[in-house]
Amino acid sequence: MKKSVEPKRKRTPARYCIPDPSVAVTDTVIRAHIEPGSRVIDLGCADGRLLELLRDEHGCDVLGAELDEELIVGAIARGVPVIQSDLDHGLPDLPDGSFDFAVLSQTLQQLRRPQDVLREMLRVARRALVVVPNFGHWRVRLQLVTQGRAPVTSTLPYEWYDTPNLHVMSMHDFRELAEKLRCRIVRELPIIKGRAVDRAWAANLRAESVLYVLERH
């Protein structure tokens, strides 16, 4: 009798993942936009790596917000103060204008209501620093056209039905959201091939991620 044969998987062509900028790149880009000595909150601070640098090398007064208990313990071990919070519930424990900068790195697309979080960031801080993946990248577009597959990112290579990436946006989309929220884009810095590029041509086609610096109008 024939043993049940594993159904032969059709080899799917290698899937394109938007490369997330390495942690070091993001940290460097973010740090370059934070004035020394300022008060900074990092939303989704993980183990407090960025905040530790900002505190030790920029003399910043820092606070982390994180949901995961293990990551919080990591932040505590770095001596970084951290508040356990679920960003989807806003930042109800933080008073208005209590920070100079609110940082949100590679997390916005995972939140249920990105616009609420951006609003909250600009409520508690003078400036919001947001790093988002750009799903407008040409390879994402090409993949959608040629293979008919939805985009994923390299550090979050999840399937569409099981991904923390709830939202897919491009630079155009983000600008539109900023306008809708009546906040000013002070700076738009595309990250292309792991490098922050100040004035990039066709950024919406080429950037893997983008750093936005936002202010209230």
Add this chain to the structure above:
Amino acid sequence: MASEFAEPHCSDGRSVGLVETQSATLFEPPDVLVTEGRKPLGPITVAYETYGELSPGRDNAIFVCHALTGDAHAAGVRSADDRKPGWWDAFIGPGKGLDTDRYFVICANILGGCQGTTGPSSIDPATGRRFCTTFPFITVGDIVAVHSKLVEHLGIDRLLAAIGGSLGGMQVLEWAARFPKQLGAAVVLASAAKLSAQGIAFNAVGKRAILSDPGFKNGEFYDDGPPRFGLALARMLAHITYLSEASIERKFGRRLQNSERLAYELLQETEFQIESYLHHQGKRFVERFDANSYLYLTRAMDYFNLAESYGSIESALSRTDARFLVVSYTTDWLFPTSQSKELVRALLATRRDVTFLELDSPYGHDSFLIPADMDRLASIVGPFLERTQDAVRRRAPVPVAAGVPEAAEVAAGAAAVM
């Protein structure tokens, strides 16, 4: 609050070993304590224990504030065959949450208590008789004033940290407000900046149970035995508030105590295991606790309200540069997370260094005492204290060189040679 809900903690070789309760006499006349209720009290005897070694720089002391019915015996055993270690033995010891290889840990019985520190069952030196209800009304502030004096008495200028759960956490907060320069860190577990109306309500029932026991005799019951029914009843009720629906369900469910089936007997009071457990807790409590102390201390707790005492929580805590660690528990309905968050909000508003976590635990208010949960608490409190100590030592590496008045005092206190 030491419900002893968990199995007795077995010694795992990480014990502080044999310990002895010591005692200090503070506030000797004429330097008596003037209580918040404006009554003089002194001398005051304080029972305390210490674990670990005080560092040469005297910068590694941690004060443990016990909860409502705790005592100075927080860790170790009193004799080689003592089967019951101190109430926080799972958390205090070599390599534990409060690592006695690193820190000098102090725990003292609170003012108004009945386990060695002056309280209503102590002898009033003025009359040669027990205070009973002539003992002055005390507050959490008065309790902390005595702790603070004990720390000075031990030659320690500044604590690395004060830590406590429940009423212990209230003491830590009051400490940060009243003696802001004495703390390097404040660790507040399952606590709040005030006792909630619900908390006052439960205390009210407990008080009524004691006061309405004919054995109470206006507090002068020492010759004839305590108001055991009232005190046991107070404890039974309070004990329920320290647990959670889930933990009671898990440990007892609807299981019967002595039978396979229901008895259909109205006056059989301990049919269910949970009933038997509560009766047992009540009975044991009467053996170890004083009814007058219970009344004084629950009242001190009722009165606790940082915002009322200092104008606002923010103004109460804005004068300390202590780092705060605030921990709440998901199933704690006596001191719910919302109350810890209120505290955290105030600390953030006044820009203190604050870390907050809500731990998922089934054990209710008592979670901070449950040995099974201690490793996790240690994984949080341990690094928090280590970083606090690093920061303290970075700031003042050589106490005499700093030229800060405070540091100079430390040097003088430590009899440093200059």
